[in-house]
Amino acid sequence: MLKKSENHMPLYIDLAKIVKNRIAENKYQIGTKIPSEMELQKEFSVSRTTVRKALKVLSDENYLIKLPGKGTFVSDKRNEIETQNQKFSSLTDSAAKTGKKISNRLISIKSITGDDEQNTFLQTNAQQQIIEIKRLRYIDDIPFCxxxxxxxxxYSAIKDEDLDMPLYKILQKKFHINPGKGKKTFKIAFANREESFLLNVDEKTPLMRIKDLVYDDHNFPLHITQEIIRSDKFTYAVNH
Known part of the structure; x- marks a missing residue:
């Protein structure tokens, strides 16, 4: 049975750490299928929601990959494509260069407990609440991201701003901060029910998942962004 830890972290975080340790110890080997959600639920006496949240954390960190109709497998992190020390510009500006118009619709903004990656990069701890913004982005009025x-x-004061505006314009206007360099990671993901509905694609459609860890122009951590993108509507080019 998985018991709540003394540091009061959510159970799914503790479960994610256990699975991650099993991968590190080669108990779950690269390319092999891990136990099903039901098997993990029974082994640790936790809810199915806890198991799903834990697996999502590990999928987001590229330790696991879920193949529709087949199960969840240990990912080879060497297959993750990374770019280092890229100078970041806004998606809005990138699209404008091609004559496209980007617009945004705010879905939600809230304070959450960050995961290990978020707390490490943003230099926060488990007792602090980070800001999460979720938006649907359109290119020429078609949902694509x-x-x-x-x-x-x-940056909690950003909650009072018009978040349909480009992020970097808000950060510059409100906080006098501009993006600097960072790391960009590319990975293929498959559309879940929510993503298929919002992006107007079939469920399990291959999509491009891009994660940015961005520093400001003074080399301090600025933000983490994750984008799920329809590759039929937008293409990234990375120069080395």
Whole structure:
């Protein structure tokens, strides 16, 4: 049975750490299928929701990959494509260069407990609440990108801004901060029910998942962004 830890972290975080340790110890080997959600639920006496949240954390961190109709497998992190020290410009500006118009629709903004990756990068801890912004983005009025943005607590005043505006315009206007360099990671993901509905694609359609870890122009952590993108509507080019 998985018991709540003394540091009061959610159970799914503790379960994710256990699965991650099993991968590190080669108990779950690269390319092999891990136990099903039901098997993990029974082994640790936790809810199915807890198991799903834990597996999502590990999928987001590229430890696991879920193949529709087949199950969840241990990912080879070497297959993840990364770019280092890229100078970041806004998606809005990138699209404008091609004559396209980007617009945004705010879905939600809230304070959440960050995961290990978020807390490490944003230099926060489990007792602090980070800011999560979720938006649907359109290119020429067609939905093409579902976006999550995570910011440190010091940017909480962003909640009062018009979040349909481009992020970097808000950060520059409100906080006098501009993006600098960072790391961009590309990975193939398959559309779940929510993503298929919002992006107007069939469920399990291959999509491009892009994660950005961005520093400001003074080299301090600025934000983490995850984008789920329809590759038939937008293409990234990375120069080395």
């Amino acid at each position: 579902l976006e999550w943005i995570w910011l440190a607590p010091k």
